Amino acid sequence: MNWWRHVMAMEIRKILAYRSDFWIIFLGQTAVQLVIATALWKSIFETQGTIQMNGFTLPMMTLYYLIVPIGMRMLTGENIGFISREIYDGSFNRYLIYPLSVFQYKAVTYLTYSLFYGVQLILLFSIYQFTMIDVTPTLMTFVHLFEGVALFLISATTYVLMAMLIELLALWADNIWTLVVMLRFFTSFFGGGFIPLAFFPLWAREILVFTPFPYLVSLPVRTVMGQSSSIEITLGIVVLLCWSFFFMGCVALMWNKGQKNYSGVGI
């Protein structure tokens, strides 16, 4: 199992080989999302003539949308199509000849990206703490930040298993791109990535509590903001672990069935 440290180190070297990407994604993407969300919510707050909506003030909402994009990147990693693309072009062969588990390898590479975006989150938090005027009535501290980052890593583990389930459909179907995009959309929507879950109707929230989605995005974001209780965090971890074991079983089942269809491309 010593190889996983080297895989992580190698993935980090790969990321650092394209350092401009790091800054473009970090600054560009975060800034765009922040500007759009702030402008939108500022106008909603002004129209409603209120300073608080469903427990959110405008500065809190701004902070929420500052954390969400990086959190989503931690969750969904870098590699959309990280298995299906390789199944289609045959580069998946490589993992089948090495004496290791292909899924462990893929999970390690995936989580390396998550960890790396976690560094971006810490960086963002530090910039925010040291440069912004503290207008946010939150309990945000470095302890909460690290709790949130750890929670994001657990949720990323659940998400990578969900993604693997979809990606493995490539062993049967010629194109699974739509399903991968749908998974991202549903995760973001039902996880509170587009609109905080507090704005969802009660019946929807009562249903969602049994799904992994609220624990994938909303819970870690609120944890970073210092708004989750330890009971909520513990419950979230338990739910995520239960779903992870379920998805792990499904992935194993699908792989056992599907690997017989793998052609490694070409005859």
Next chain:
Amino acid sequence: MINVQNLTKSFTTHVKEPGLKGSLKSLIKRDKKTKFALNGVNLQIKQGEIVGLIGANGAGKTTLIKILAGIVHPTSGEATVLGYKPWQRDNRYRKQMSLIMGQKAQVWWDLPALDSFILLKEIYQIDNFTYKKNLEFLSDTLMIKDQLKIQVRRLSLGERMKVELMAALLHNPRVIFLDEPTIGLDISAQKAVREFMKNYQVEFKPITILTSHYMADIQELCPRIVIIKEGQFVYDGSLSKVQRMLGDNKVLSVTTEKEIFQLEVPRTELSIKTKEIFENHNVLDLNIQDPSIENIIESIMRNGLGPP
């Protein structure tokens, strides 16, 4: 030892009629077509042996290699390599096996080769002494020491293949599958790879299966060849034997005042044909040769082992 018994692999693909009508129809119902990439093949290879697998594109060479490397499951039949069923992917087997695909890179493109080698050292659990010794030996023999710290994507095709060879041999595999290792390489790079593999085979005696469309690779490296046609073996034996079997013809290369042409004629009719040519043409030059190995193999692939 490789032992293959009655191995079959079929692939099912969807077929679609051309045009808009076909596209609309395929939305509701798609027709399937089954193709046999391998159809009941048998093969035994001893330790230290190197076998050339020859066949046209789509004949089933790569499929056989993929099954023996554990990438693809067979449809039916049995195969064991070093006593393991490859598709069960036992790590004890995978640590003793290597696959090099000329058309698929296995080292990581965005990194220098040395970074990939360090990871492979961990994956294959190679001890420090063996790793250093092999790294030294392979980089010296392949003359690629200076390129190991450069991003793989920036290397030439020949250098990249050398790096692939190094990555595949670092763990001293007992079984090596080489799928078109010289494809796309220039003549000197092809020669270097061939020379290296020849010496490696003599020194380490792995089981090696080589596929290549370059007959020079086969002639240089493989005393035994297997010719595969549409998923079935049509010849399994020595290269020299196949030359003798189908070498009853001679090739006449004729240069006249008006044209240059070649004729392949049975050895027994050689004098009659030569006489006819001299009677009917103003011959400037005439050359009599044995048919090239390419022509013999092409003839077998086209007509089987019957008369060409």
